[in-house]
Amino acid sequence: MINRAPIELIINADDYSYYPCVSEGILEAAKSGAITATGILANSPDLTTQLEWLKSFENLDLGVHLNLTSRHPLTAPITDKLSAWDGCFPSTYIMSCLLLTKKITLQDIRLEWSAQIEACQGHKLVFLNSHEHIHMLPLLFPLTLELAHAYNIPNVRLTQADWVSPFNHSTLIRNTLIQSMYAFNQSRIKQVTPLFLGLSRSGKLDYDYLTRIFRRLKPEYRYELMCHPGHLDPTQISDPKLLCYHDWTSELELLQNPNVHDLYQQFNIRLSRY
Secondary structure, X not given: OOOOOOEEEEEEEEEEOOOHHHHHHHHHHHHOOOOOEEEEOOXXXXXXXXXXXXXXXXXXXXXXXXXXXXXXXXXXXXXXXXXXXXXXXXXHXXXXXXXXOOOOOHHHHHHHHHHHHHHOOOOXXXXXXXXXXXXXXXXXXXXXXXXXXXXXXXXXXXXXXXXXXXXXXXXXXXXXXXXXXXXXXXXXXXXXXXXXXXXXXXOOOOHHHHHHHHHHOOOOXXXXXXXXXXXXXXXXXXXXXXXXXXXXXXXXXXXXXHHHHHHHXXXXXXEOOO
């Protein structure tokens, strides 16, 4: 009998430092071995404290979850240009429009993302990705690669569509846009990147979805599963849009569930780091 090589799977938790309760859940998942990486939102108001929490997690890969769509920027030039939104980042759609109309420049973004990366420089950083995948915009992806090279960060997420039913009008539009950006950006990245999983259940992973996608995995590839584990503290998180989109507690419970670990064995999956 020929032993197949295991499928390498990175379990990457987005949004570390989004809220303390989310970070606490991510660290619980890391401690139990349920995740292997997490991306840091560097414009968190209490970033310093939450970076301290990471110091005892040497086996957890860290990266920067570059942000242009939530909370206050770290740099003055872009903050000044967002006065109509009280100096906060607006929605992904509005930020994209501001970029395309050059009301926000690439230099503004370069300064802001450099500041976000530098805010996390006390830790070894091995990847870049972004909040709401905004780095995949063809205008921003080359800048992301430039910053990865400048800061000696070896990996950049290449988000791709996830064609898992059920589909609705909004998911079809999102998948089409993401896959178009993936096709455009793929030729710009030189190294082989892990194939991306999790877009269609972003914020609400479930057991059925994992079973369906794990069946498709092939041993000759490496994969990255995006996830959003955490704890929910209503005193910290009250935004109804976030509460509708995310089920942090259920994802944490799912990733720690023995049945999911049975799936890893069934499909010959080995949890991996970058």
